[in-house]
Amino acid sequence: MRRFDAIVIGGGLVGSAIAYGLARAGLDCALVDEGDVAYRASRGNFGLVWVQSKGLGAPHYQRWSRLSSEEWPGLAAELGERTGIDVGHERKGGVQLCLSEAEFDNRRAMMQQMQAEAGNFGFEYRMLDRRELADILSGLGPTVVGGSWTPYDGHAGSLALLHALHKGFLGKRGTYLPMRTVADASVAPGDFRLGFGAEEIAAPKIVLAAGLGNAKLAPLFGLSAPVRPQRGQILVTERASRIWPIPLGSLRQTQEGTIMLGSSEEDVGFDTGQKPEIMRNIARRAVLSFPWIAELQIVRAWAALRVMPADGLPIYDESEQFPGAFTANCHSGVTLAGAHANAFAPMIAAGALDPMLTPFSAERFDVPAAA
Amino acid sequence: MFRPRPDGPAATIAVEVEGRTVRVPAGASAAAAVLLAGLPSIRETPVTGSGRAPYCMMGICFDCLAEINGVPNRQSCMIAARPGMRIRRQYGAREIAPNDASDHLPFFPLPEPRSGGA
Numbered sequence A: 001m002r003r004f005d006a007i008v009i010g011g012g013l014v015g016s017a018i019a020y021g022l023a024r025a026g027l028d029c030a031l032v033d034e035g036d037v038a039y040r041a042s043r044g045n046f047g048l049v050w051v052q053s054k055g056l057g058a059p060h061y062q063r064w065s066r067l068s069s070e071e072w073p074g075l076a077a078e079l080g081e082r083t084g085i086d087v088g089h090e091r092k093g094g095v096q097l098c099l100s101e102a103e104f105d106n107r108r109a110m111m112q113q114m115q116a117e118a119g120n121f122g123f124e125y126r127m128l129d130r131r132e133l134a135d136i137l138s139g140l141g142p143t144v145v146g147g148s149w150t151p152y153d154g155h156a157g158s159l160a161l162l163h164a165l166h167k168g169f170l171g172k173r174g175t176y177l178p179m180r181t182v183a184d185a186s187v188a189p190g191d192f193r194l195g196f197g198a199e200e201i202a203a204p205k206i207v208l209a210a211g212l213g214n215a216k217l218a219p220l221f222g223l224s225a226p227v228r229p230q231r232g233q234i235l236v237t238e239r240a241s242r243i244w245p246i247p248l249g250s251l252r253q254t255q256e257g258t259i260m261l262g263s264s265e266e267d268v269g270f271d272t273g274q275k276p277e278i279m280r281n282i283a284r285r286a287v288l289s290f291p292w293i294a295e296l297q298i299v300r301a302w303a304a305l306r307v308m309p310a311d312g313l314p315i316y317d318e319s320e321q322f323p324g325a326f327t328a329n330c331h332s333g334v335t336l337a338g339a340h341a342n343a344f345a346p347m348i349a350a351g352a353l354d355p356m357l358t359p360f361s362a363e364r365f366d367v368p369a370a371a
Numbered sequence B: 001m002f003r004p005r006p007d008g009p010a011a012t013i014a015v016e017v018e019g020r021t022v023r024v025p026a027g028a029s030a031a032a033a034v035l036l037a038g039l040p041s042i043r044e045t046p047v048t049g050s051g052r053a054p055y056c057m058m059g060i061c062f063d064c065l066a067e068i069n070g071v072p073n074r075q076s077c078m079i080a081a082r083p084g085m086r087i088r089r090q091y092g093a094r095e096i097a098p099n100d101a102s103d104h105l106p107f108f109p110l111p112e113p114r115s116g117g118a
Helices: A013-024 A059-083 A101-121 A130-136 A158-171 A211-221 A276-289 A291-295 A337-350 A355-360 A362-366 B030-037 B098-104
Strands: A006-009 A029-032 A094-098 A126-129 A146-150 A175-177 A186-188 A191-196 A199-203 A205-208 A227-239 A251-253 A258-261 A298-309 A315-318 A325-329 B011-017 B020-025 B065-068 B071-075 B086-088
Touching: A006 A013, A006 A191, A006 A199, A013 A029, A013 A158, A013 A205, A013 A325, A013 A337, A029 A199, A059 A101, A059 A158, A059 A337, A059 A355, A094 A101, A101 A126, A101 A146, A126 A130, A130 A146, A158 A175, A158 A337, A205 A211, A211 A227, A211 A298, A211 A325, A227 A276, A258 A276, A276 A291, A315 A355, A315 A362, A325 A337, B011 B030, B020 B030, B030 B065, B030 B086
Parallel strands: A006 A029, A006 A205, A029 A175, A205 A325, B011 B086
Antiparallel strands: A094 A146, A126 A146, A186 A191, A191 A199, A227 A258, A227 A298, A251 A258, A315 A325, B011 B020, B065 B071, B065 B086
């Protein structure tokens, strides 16, 4: 049997960010990964580090996303130095476009509420009118009424990030164990064992970061992770010269020049297929925002499954029954990578979750339904 | 480096590749004309500027990108050669000229608004 200081289950963006943070803190860490058969939301990610719409009615989520956005520049620079991989991170703010007066009014009300809920923590935003937007966004469509801007938003290459986290983890002597599916575990407080055929690994700490797999895995460890798949579809254009200075929510231009068009939300179980009517809606909204996009060729399109907790907010927990077992669940593996590597992993290394994560416990789902 | 098969169909379609006239058989792709023209490359990549020439010939690798009849970033392996076609070098990413496209606004009903999310 091979003993480690910690085991992380799940080699996607959430698991590899946590494993990287643990290895960097000096822990002898194993990262158990299912392999290419996994649903792997990280492969389909849009690549936003997006803060402005996170946490309406849940200021702790806004605060956690902001913390991550603030950790991102340091993480990106560190990964660049250690791995030679440029993850293409930019943090110059972002705009969510509004294509009607009603959308604009709703957005303004949402931003006002976010600011009110932020209290002393603050929440900087501006509603930009069409004229202000036209100054920074070339070829703005006549349908665009305005948009909301915050300085916290940014974007990065999600595949480059996944690569860099894995490489950074290996560079810190992490042990990557791919092609392993966890079906069962031997579980005791501070003593967790996993078997893969004749191979057995053990550690006093374990972090469940298996995305949609956490729903079945968590109960083995006295934890709960009510997550479901939510399908999102993306279209990608040919490469074009740099046109926007910042990402635009459901539109972003990658460092290499392709323009990514999103987004959609469907509840269709584990179906990763695409639907023409959804793709058409995505394209329509993009062309209404910027008519010249219609001139560009679509060169790729895909669907992927978000890891969506029941109320859309992340779930972080430590098992009361089996201390040392932790869980991390969210649909924002890119946005929250800064928090996972630089805040969550240090908490695991220190042995307990910070009270700032208490509101993210799955206990929030245990409230009995009103009669 | 590339020569037409001696037993192949007659080269009857004349196209222009970077200013030089090349003849290919009917049904040949624009990328075939690029290869026959003997150029070392037909595009420069947007990221590093290195030269590329047609490679996979089946629409996958995007290394055959060229400006065809004034339209940038065409996959020349997926486009049949036509008489008088003008095939030119693709330099980096295609330029976007938003103002030229402003009269192309299609009329669509508004889809459901979506919030941004990672």
